[in-house]
Amino acid sequence: MTIDCKNEQYILDGKQFPCSTSITMEFIGGKYKTVILFHLRNGALRYNELRKFMPVVTERTLSLQLKQLEEDGLIKRTVYTSKPPLKVEYELTDFGKTLVPMLEVIAEWGRGVAAQKATVAKI
Template identity: 40%
Template sequence: MPEFFHDKKLYYTPIEFALNHIGGTWKMPILWRLQNQILRYGELKKDIPHITDKMLTTQLRELESNGMIERRVYAIVPPKVEYSITNKGSRAISVIETIMKYGYELIQEAGITYPPKT
């Protein structure tokens, strides 16, 4: 596959380019939660309890920069900010579903009880 540059970064495959948009620990969970609803920052933070404030802010900015989500700021006091998925972000949901299904299969093959019993 031919390599290519985008935003001063070298990519070797389209897979690498796609994973730059949705890869990592937190981007897919954020997109998943926004697929059917508009959420505020605090709602996302509450629904993803292990993410730090800094990481959530960073991931939201990257998703917005890549056109995967939209950030809407309302000029009221106190400020109100809502996040929603864009059409581009919605197209990633089927990919996320496929990865999730594959993950479940790998968990089952490894003999892991999921979700863990507490």
């Protein structure tokens, strides 16, 4: 089945989308969602581990992005309370794992652009 963005509109969760690309961006759009998903592609991480990968993101922004990704069914949040201290991990759901090939391509494209046009800043 080919999805053509020229002649169809899509309705998903009560929202109307003009193209299948806009559906994708509804899930992964924004500055940090794709970065979070990329870092979770190899397995579960704790909140502070994610913060280390993204030191420039504010705690509020990271928390909001994680909540949105969880609400969209792309990640799951697991709270371990069996012994103190409380431990929370985030990992991709099966639905979220369907994005991994695309995340790899996005990262590869970004590495190519960076190699041609960017300078490296140490943080």
